[in-house]
Amino acid sequence: MMLPRGKDFLPPGPLRSGHVQTMLSSSGVRRLLLPKRAQTVLQGSEPVMVNGGDGVRLTGAYTAQRSHPQSRGLAVLFHGWEGSVDSTYVLQTGSRLLADGWDVFRLNFRDHGDSHHLNEALFHSCRIDEVVHALGDIAQRFPMRPMVLAGFSLGGNFALRAAMKAQAAGLPLSYALAVCPIIDPGEGLFSLEGSAPWFYQAYFMHKWRRSLQAKQAAFPHREYFELAELKQNLRGLTAALVARHTDFESLEAYLDGYSVAGRALADMHVPCTILTARDDPVIPVDAFEKLELPANVELDIASYGGHCGFIRGWDMTSFTDDYIAARFNAVTA
Template identity: 80%
Template sequence: MSELPRGKDFRPPWPLTSGHVQTMLSSSGVRRLLLPKSAREVADHAEDVVVDGGNGVRLTGAFTAQRTGRASRGLAVLFHGWEGSVDSTYVLQTGSRLLRDGWDVFRLNFRDHGASHHLNEALFHSCRIDEVVHALGDIVRRWPRPVTVLAGFSLGGNFALRAALRAPAESIPLDYALAVCPIIDPSEGLFSLEQSAPWFYQAYFMRKWRQSLKAKQQAFPHRQYFELAELKQSLRGLTEALVLRHTDFGSLEAYLDGYSVARDALAGMAIPATILTARDDPVIPVGAFEQLELPPSVELDIAEYGGHCGFIRGADMTSFTDEYIAARFNSIRA
């Protein structure tokens, strides 16, 4: 992969050398407004669909067929981050780039994301990997292509790595996976947000999570998902309430371990994969990446700059990750 872009190639101008500036801009309304129209192409002519998550679970997504006039390179599946959706800026931007490069694109919503709260009564949590893997299998069966590739961001990157780890055993023909700033060790990430990251990160995630939980409550008024006092707790407190009320895990620690991909968890990865992160990511500590025990098939790429899922190049608000992901996907299917 010597000719492919590397994290070290990303050298943004000041003030984009700040991980906090990168992180705040990555999901900001300003970025959405300033992005070129081409960054939204994947939303044009998209087909909204419901896919099978197994055991009666339904997940929503959007499929867009490429229109280059050439044969499709293959199917590119994209996973958003926590409280994101198929219409998150980074998903639209990456999907649009892949579309122009000749990929058919499927953007998947996790449970309770993208206005899908009404489809499944039980709440989303990060250990619901079974339904995501089942949905990935359904997607690949319904839109079969010679090559299938997968990319995920933040929590979606964590899901992408776990899905890729399980794909061979589930007979899912996945050829490559790429994770941008994935959550590696959830217990460390949660601690980082509470203890070392600026207060506004936790406030941002908590605001979006509470809005999502209120939408869920409105969709199923006969259920009481949380007490009002629980909703007012910190990120750790509300997560623990979720675990004890709505999962079979006996403790917060067991739940966080349930979706960890830390240390040697990825040692058995049989599918080629890449993990891209930034040393200045204020949300996911870089130490967890440096402690990973990876097989030769998994590339770990740590950039100096980029923040959390930012990698914004300049005033046009486009991201280095678009070029990075497209180049690696295209190398799989030249």
């Protein structure tokens, strides 16, 4: 079976800009222009409260496929930082997988979507254990096999770390795919501050501050951050998060805590694919080229695509839908 490769993605001229791809990927314009089939995963979806262990509650949505006589299996999708189960790219991918006969579960990380009120402690990127526990709960509730996983950006980083922990946790995970995952958080944070245009940091900071305000409103008796801390840049506010809400001794230790750089994935037992774009302005491609990967982890670097864009044309559909579906379907071949 010939699977699509990153080199196959060749968008029309105006869409060969990594910045255009990145800005369109989560834009309201894209959601308006997408065909209706890109949101079919919302039809008949069931809200689900998931057990993250130690009293942690996470939310998600499950949609059973109806297009095939028998389900291919269960596909779990992870959104990116400050995204949600209703992010455009999650709905679009979920809808495509549903059409191909997969049952689809979309998981919200802590404090994403409308879940700020469920857990008093703040989300941070090293909370992998609750996500792995949640995957175990999902696997028990929806025992379709095989179980496959895809994540985008920070969700791709979580997907890779979950796959690393799958065997020890007893997860029945057959395959994982990460689109433009964060590899080296320290390098990624520095690139947003330095080499990336200012509006990327402004965009993420606006969404993060809005999320923190929602958290504060849900738990008014807590003081999560002082006003002066909220006015800091990405590095400053992240350092305040580490000092106030984690046990890490420094910002660097925290960033290392969710890094998958270098040899971090060398002992991966679950077959995986990492798809990224050379023109991604958010996650530097250098980190991908330095990875030391085992034979069961495929690294695919496309020339174009931006950060989680891979938009094929003016209908705003994404190459990643075909890419993910083909690899998931190959698991059942």
